[in-house]
Ligand SMILES: Cc1ccc(O)c(S)c1
């Protein structure tokens with residue numbers, strides 16, 4: 628049921644981000660959010676997340692990031708509200724980060740970079756029956772983006788950090804249960820920006836309603852350092868490469884509107 632393990636990125640571009648520009652792509656991600664150009668939309672509802680920690684299944688290193696995967700065969704862990712009409716099912720979450728605290732996020736706010744960014748990936752289970760179907764459809768996915776800042780240690784994240792040494796190499800997997808992804812959301816999830824975009828890793832499909840949280844979460848420098856101890860490479864490869872800077876370059880807005888749920 629892993630929503631992403633079957634989602635093998637086949638035609639890989641030498642650079643992990645895939646093609647820098649997708650031919651004909653006019654709603655690519657990530658983007659810079661220009662706050663003064665975002666449009667307040669009073670019709671945007673608060674996000675409603677209902678996550679069941681028991682649907683957590685495994686954590687694995689897919690050679691681009693580490694993914695925490697959830698059982699998405701039932702509507703046990705869901706997201707609704709926001710700009711969406713339908714119910715979306717959580718299938719995985721992962722992060723993007725830099726080699727230093729100076730950069731690492733994919734989205735930026737008025738060009739401000741964060742050291743890392745969390746993506747909680749959900750697919751439209753009212754319209755589709757599998758992640759693999761939804762990922763190819765307009766707005767088949769809804770991804771919550773949360774910025775990470777370096778500060779106090781995040782107690783909820785530590786359980787995940789402690790599991791990382793076991794998946795240092797690409798394609799390593801360990802069982803991972805009872806993790807509540809809700810603990811990684813900021814206290815305020817009512818304030819967010821939303822726009823139509825794409826996956827930031829191949830196949831870069833333009834199927835994502837992005838929900839970027841205005842409020843960041845804090846993690847410690849030591850916790851981020853463990854992210855950087857992961858490797859892009861498998862155990863067999865002789866050249867071990869640190870898993871850092873696994874973010875995509877920013878993409879043209881192409882006239883898209885970025886709406887805000889707050890004024
Ligand atoms: C489905 C999915 C896989 C990888 C990603 O970085 C994103 S942003 C979404």
Ligand SMILES: [Zn+2]
Nearest residue numbers: 721723746827
């Ligand atoms: Zn991502």
